[in-house]
Amino acid sequence: MFNLIPKEEKFFEMFQESAQNIHRGAALLKEMMETWQDPAGMAKRIKDVEHEGDTITHNIARKLNQTFITPIDREDIYSLTSALDDVLDLIEAISDRMLLYQVPSPTPQAKRLAQIIYDSTAEIVKGVSVLGKSNDVLKMCVEINRLENEADRITRDAIASLFGEGKDPIQVIKWKEIYENLEDTTDLCEDVANILESIVLKYT
Amino acid sequence: MFNLIPKEEKFFEMFQESAQNIHRGAALLKEMMETWQDPAGMAKRIKDVEHEGDTITHNIARKLNQTFITPIDREDIYSLTSALDDVLDLIEAISDRMLLYQVPSPTPQAKRLAQIIYDSTAEIVKGVSVLGKSNDVLKMCVEINRLENEADRITRDAIASLFGEGKDPIQVIKWKEIYENLEDTTDLCEDVANILESIVLKYT
Amino acid sequence: MFNLIPKEEKFFEMFQESAQNIHRGAALLKEMMETWQDPAGMAKRIKDVEHEGDTITHNIARKLNQTFITPIDREDIYSLTSALDDVLDLIEAISDRMLLYQVPSPTPQAKRLAQIIYDSTAEIVKGVSVLGKSNDVLKMCVEINRLENEADRITRDAIASLFGEGKDPIQVIKWKEIYENLEDTTDLCEDVANILESIVLKYT
Numbered sequence: 001m002f003n004l005i006p007k008e009e010k011f012f013e014m015f016q017e018s019a020q021n022i023h024r025g026a027a028l029l030k031e032m033m034e035t036w037q038d039p040a041g042m043a044k045r046i047k048d049v050e051h052e053g054d055t056i057t058h059n060i061a062r063k064l065n066q067t068f069i070t071p072i073d074r075e076d077i078y079s080l081t082s083a084l085d086d087v088l089d090l091i092e093a094i095s096d097r098m099l100l101y102q103v104p105s106p107t108p109q110a111k112r113l114a115q116i117i118y119d120s121t122a123e124i125v126k127g128v129s130v131l132g133k134s135n136d137v138l139k140m141c142v143e144i145n146r147l148e149n150e151a152d153r154i155t156r157d158a159i160a161s162l163f164g165e166g167k168d169p170i171q172v173i174k175w176k177e178i179y180e181n182l183e184d185t186t187d188l189c190e191d192v193a194n195i196l197e198s199i200v201l202k203y204t
Numbered sequence: 205m206f207n208l209i210p211k212e213e214k215f216f217e218m219f220q221e222s223a224q225n226i227h228r229g230a231a232l233l234k235e236m237m238e239t240w241q242d243p244a245g246m247a248k249r250i251k252d253v254e255h256e257g258d259t260i261t262h263n264i265a266r267k268l269n270q271t272f273i274t275p276i277d278r279e280d281i282y283s284l285t286s287a288l289d290d291v292l293d294l295i296e297a298i299s300d301r302m303l304l305y306q307v308p309s310p311t312p313q314a315k316r317l318a319q320i321i322y323d324s325t326a327e328i329v330k331g332v333s334v335l336g337k338s339n340d341v342l343k344m345c346v347e348i349n350r351l352e353n354e355a356d357r358i359t360r361d362a363i364a365s366l367f368g369e370g371k372d373p374i375q376v377i378k379w380k381e382i383y384e385n386l387e388d389t390t391d392l393c394e395d396v397a398n399i400l401e402s403i404v405l406k407y408t
Numbered sequence: 409m410f411n412l413i414p415k416e417e418k419f420f421e422m423f424q425e426s427a428q429n430i431h432r433g434a435a436l437l438k439e440m441m442e443t444w445q446d447p448a449g450m451a452k453r454i455k456d457v458e459h460e461g462d463t464i465t466h467n468i469a470r471k472l473n474q475t476f477i478t479p480i481d482r483e484d485i486y487s488l489t490s491a492l493d494d495v496l497d498l499i500e501a502i503s504d505r506m507l508l509y510q511v512p513s514p515t516p517q518a519k520r521l522a523q524i525i526y527d528s529t530a531e532i533v534k535g536v537s538v539l540g541k542s543n544d545v546l547k548m549c550v551e552i553n554r555l556e557n558e559a560d561r562i563t564r565d566a567i568a569s570l571f572g573e574g575k576d577p578i579q580v581i582k583w584k585e586i587y588e589n590l591e592d593t594t595d596l597c598e599d600v601a602n603i604l605e606s607i608v609l610k611y612t
Contacts, residue, residue, distance in 0.1 A: 065405060078402070093360075100364035156501075160508035169373035169577035173380065176581065198486070201473060269609060282606070297564075304568035373577035377584065 010063065011071055012132055018056045018084045019121070019128040025049040025091045026114075026121040032095055033106040033114040043095040050092040057085045071132065072199055080195050087121070087188045094181045101174045109158035110175075113151055113182035120147045120189035127196050137200045144193040148186040155183040214267065215275055216336055222260045222288045223325070223332040229253040229295045230318075230325040236299055237310040237318040247299040254296040261289045275336065280403050287396045291325070294392060298385045305378045313362035314379075317386035320355045324348050324393035331400050341404045348397040352390040359387035418471065419479055420540055426464045426492045427529070427536040433457040433499045434522075434529040440503055441514040441522040451503040458500040465493045479540065480607055488603050495529070495596045502589045509582045517566035518583075521559055521590035528555045528597035535604050545608045552601040559594040563587050 025046055032042035060081045064070070070077060098106070106114075127140035158179050162172045229250055236246035264285045268274070274281060302310070310318075331344035362383050366376045433454055440450035468489045472478070478485060506514070514522075535548035566587050570580045 096360060097364075100360060101367055156504060156508060160505075160510075163509055163578055163582060169581070170367055170376060172578060172581060173373070173376060174367060300564060301568075304564060305571055306568075374571055374580060377577070377580060378571060 011077055014060045015128045019125045021053050021056060022084060022088045023121040023125050025088050026118045029091050029095055030114045030118040033111045036105050039099055043099050046092050046095045050088050053088040057081055076199050083192045083195050090185045090188060097178060109154055112154055116147050116151045117185050120144050120186055124192055137196050141193040141197045144189050148190045151183050151186040155179050215281060218264045219332045223329045225257050225260060226288060226292045227325040227329050229292050230322045233295050233299055234318045234322045237315045240309050243303055247303050250296050250299040254292050257292040261285055276403055284399050287399050291392045294389045301382060313358055316358055317355055320351050321389050324351045324390055328396055341400050345397040345401045348393050352394045355387050355390040359383050419485060422468045423536045427533045429461050429464060430492060430496045431529040431533050433496050434526045437499050437503055438522045438526045441519045444513050447507055451507045454500050454503040458496050461496040465489055484607050491600045491603050498593045498596060517562055520562055524555050524559045525593050528552050528594055532600055545604050549601040549605045552597055556594040556598045559591050563591040
């Protein structure tokens with residue numbers, strides 16, 4: 001029932017698997033936005049990646065319940081896993097909403113935000129891959145924070161310009177929500193960065 | 205000043221009282237949505253239940269300050285109490301908004317979401333009643349998660365259909381908020397489930 | 409690298425600095441709303457205060473990393489610092505949005521909410537200044553909760569009256585967001601109060 005010998009490397013491997021899966025979801029969202037080819041098919045592929053993410057999260061939780069001694073505190077494993085999961089859930093929700101709301105095509109600002117999410121998840125992959133091995137994690141956290149600030153600026157301006165264009169209010173409501181969801185995704189990446197940072201500071 | 209002999213059962217009793225009170229609020233919201241008879245009177249009754257909830261929360265906090273040895277960690281008692289309180293606060297806010305926004309009558313999707321909230325709080329009552337006694341809590345958590353996923357699906361579709369009906373934008377804004385509040389309530393029920401799950405895993 | 413002698417007073421001083429800075433931001437927001445003179449200049453000054461806040465937050469984090477023994481638990485220092493930072497970030501976002509959305513002038517309800525935020529941050533300043541010295545902190549927390557309830561009432565009514573006035577939907581969307589941001593600021597002040605309360609209860 002219990003693994004009495006700590007299998008430290010196993011949790012770090014699982015975090016990497018989770019981070020790579022999120023990055024896969026972000027790459028699909030970026031492609032969906034950029035090409036706008038077969039958006040229904042792309043949304044379906046993102047949904048599949050999200051399901052894969054649920055499996056990974058479930059496996060980490062099961063492993064956690066079976067492990068007596070963990071390489072880092074249980075609550076840190078739990079927080080990191082949840083925070084990674086939240087990023088992918090929102091990426092899936094965005095792709096689903098783009099379809100459901102039948103937006104004609106992504107705006108330049110939406111494409112730019114999808115690119116920033118892609119870049120942020122790339123930093124998460126790098127950060128998680130050196131977690132427990134190097135303080136370089138902190139550099140990735142700084143970069144994720146910078147990307148979040150950029151996303152915040154783009155989103156505020158994009159919403160303000162929606163208001164200024166004499167657009168149909170229904171279109172304004174749809175795009176405002178999509179922009180806010182995109183910006184929230186970079187906030188969730190920042191939450192992951194904050195957890196990575198606190199883990200590094202705690203164990204070094 | 206201090207109860208040096210731990211009164212373990214007392215906190216569990218108070219959690220049950222809180223959970224039952226929330227379920228009472230959810231039952232009134234469901235009835236309000238279904239019958240739409242005297243919505244002002246129903247909103248008033250939900251407000252009373254929320255005040256009762258504040259009293260219960262206050263009593264738990266006071267008990268916590270007077271108790272030296274607690275059956276579970278103080279922060280778990282605090283988290284569970286706050287999470288239960290948040291569910292009821294949002295139920296009250298929804299009933300108040302339905303009135304204030306003068307919506308003509310609840311939509312089928314709003315009724316369905318109120319039913320899901322009712323079912324979720326029923327699971328919370330069951331989960332809290334066996335907390336500390338049985339691992340069955342975990343089954344209730346799985347069911348609450350399932351209900352939250354269903355609510356998410358219904359809400360996304362309900363909002364998308366608002367956009368597709370050529371509705372007055374003001375009505376779209378009102379209903380979008382009410383739907384999101386209903387969905388957020390099931391999220392808050394899931395937060396309660398996550399806390400219950402972590403307590404069970406921590407102490408077994 | 410480490411300060412082996414705990415410098416307890418230093419963290420409390422830094423919290424005070426942070427709280428006073430937030431109160432400065434709230435005072436500027438109140439002035440901006442009340443006078444509506446040179447809103448761009450006022451938003452710029454609030455941005456400067458927010459940058460100063462980032463510096464204070466950064467200094468607390470650096471100090472925390474260099475300090476071996478802290479006067480209160482590290483996670484409490486971290487939570488309080490983040491919660492204080494969040495209040496100021498939202499104050500800045502509100503002033504920026506008022507400008508970007510080109511609202512003609514603040515409504516009476518927006519002015520009233522800015523006053524409540526100002527009062528709440530005044531209580532935070534008082535609470536932080538006696539933290540670790542007196543239980544009077546709890547009185548300030550009660551007052552912050554009361555102010556939050558008042559803000560919640562004003563916001564709900566303000567949004568409901570937006571809907572009732574036959575306003576342009578675009579103006580409704582803009583004002584609904586600004587009102588919600590103002591109300592969220594009082595929620596964030598309440599989060600600070602909850603952390604202050606938990607610190608007082610933990611160490612007395």
